[in-house]
Amino acid sequence: MAPTPFEHGLALAWSDGALSRDGAIMLETLQKQLGLSDKERAVQEQSWLSNMSKNDRRSFGDGDQILREWLEGLNDRENLASSARSMGRAALDVGLSKSAWTNAYQFANGLGLGEELASGVWLEKEADKLEGWPAALDPLAIILGLVISVPKTTPIQQAELVEGDAFVLINHADAKSNSLSWMPELIPVMNEKCAWGWKGDSKASTSPPEKDLVYCNSVVLAWIRRLIAMRHQRGESGLEELPEGFQVMPSSAELERDGNNLKISMIVDLGENGLVRPWASVNVDQEITINPAPEGLGANWVKIHDGLANVIVTALETLPKQLLLAAGLQVNCTNISVHEGWITHDLSE
Structure with missing residues (x-):
């Protein structure tokens, strides 16, 4: 129940x-x-x-x-109501069992959203196609099975240079700023180097360091969320060795820097035991090293800690390769380092 x-x-x-x-x-x-x-x-x-x-x-x-x-x-009632209707419609599309409906309605009704959820399920009111939901409704999404069943898609954008701050820069004569189908919110921007920036008016809080390949922590975080979402879409657990019955919420991921350490935290749903936000960190200094879990943790907590740490390692190993391929380069990354809010690499042929 x-x-x-x-x-x-x-x-x-x-x-x-x-x-x-x-x-x-x-x-x-x-x-x-x-x-x-x-x-x-x-x-x-x-x-x-x-x-x-x-x-x-x-x-x-x-x-x-x-x-x-x-x-x-929970204070954003209008957005919650609209999202509940869309979640009801999406649940109907992917398949809704009697028990899932009973549990979902009980939870939604407790929030005062039972009628909105029902109207979406029974198509009594017009509901927009579900592209996402407020974090406050994450428990409802888990009950309905939408965390795995509803992938978030965005149409591919044509390559077009726009004005804006750069959050990724590649200093290489042959690099080209192409559209990124795997991260469409990151778009080519005008710069003397090959560069991408976030859609909208996002501003970089610090100046990028002068290195061959430079990308902001926000890009790493977006890539981590995508890696976890892709695991969900494949029907896998969000983290490696995540204990059975636990569920991670990629939209809740946060990334912080402390010296040469990168620390990630993320909400994990423990089922009947509720939600927690565990963390893990890695040291980045020419290479990537996982910092050990705090002493005294139980076996399941160590698995969650190591899973979080491994997702940072995977992100830092795969993201630069993706960026270089998108830029049309066949080069290697070396000497990874952390500089304030940026990750840097040297490039070698």
């Missing part, structure tokens, strides 16, 4: 193994947002807490932050 929205909030609040003062306050806010009486809350809380071992360390993430982000996302 899928959790109710309040049980989902409980799982987030307790995901670090203890309930903080901020977490308790946010649960009060969630109760009011969901319109639960004290009696209804008590029944759900008692049932959920009775099944939780308070002595087990449940994560090495930040439960309060995840709960806060989820609560903020």
Whole structure:
């Protein structure tokens, strides 16, 4: 049986193994947002807490932050309603079992979105084709099976140089800025070098270093999300050796730099145990080295840690090759380094 929205909030609040003062306050806010009486809350809380071992360390993430982000996302009612209708339509397209419908409706109804979900399923209201959904509805997407079943596609764009900041630069006489079918939001931009930048008005926060191949952390993050999404589309788990029943959410991935270390964090759905945001890091200094997991973690947590670290390694090994191929180059990358918000390589023939 899928959790109710309040049980989902409980799982987030307790995901670090203890309930903080901020977490308790946010649960009060969630109760009011969901319109639960004290009696209804008590029944759900008692049932959920009775099944939780308070002595087990449940994560090495930040439960309060995840709960806060989820609560903020629930405030966008208009977008949530529209997305719920689209999710209902998409679920019907990919196949919806009776049990999945029951669980999904229970969860959506707890958020006040039951009618919107139903209208999408039964085509009672016009619903846009599903291209994505707010992060607040990630639990509903998992219940409906949409995380795996609905790939996000974007039409291929014609190569056309536009003005904008460069987030990828290749300093090579033969390099050409072609359209990237595998990352269509990254488009060729005007620059004295071969360069790509993000669509829209995205501005680079720091100047790129002078190296042969340079790309911003935001490009690495987008590539990581795509790698995980492609694994989902193939019916594989989002991370290598991810324990059975766990699900990662690529849209939640975040990448930070600390000296020569790159740290990734991502929300992982533990099923009945809720959501957590574990992390892992690698050291980048001429080569890529995985930093060991924190001591004292259980076997499943170590698997998640190593899976996160491996996805950074895979991204840093494959992304430069993709960029060089797109630029029409047959050269090698060496001496990978981190410079503020940028990754750099030397090129050799």
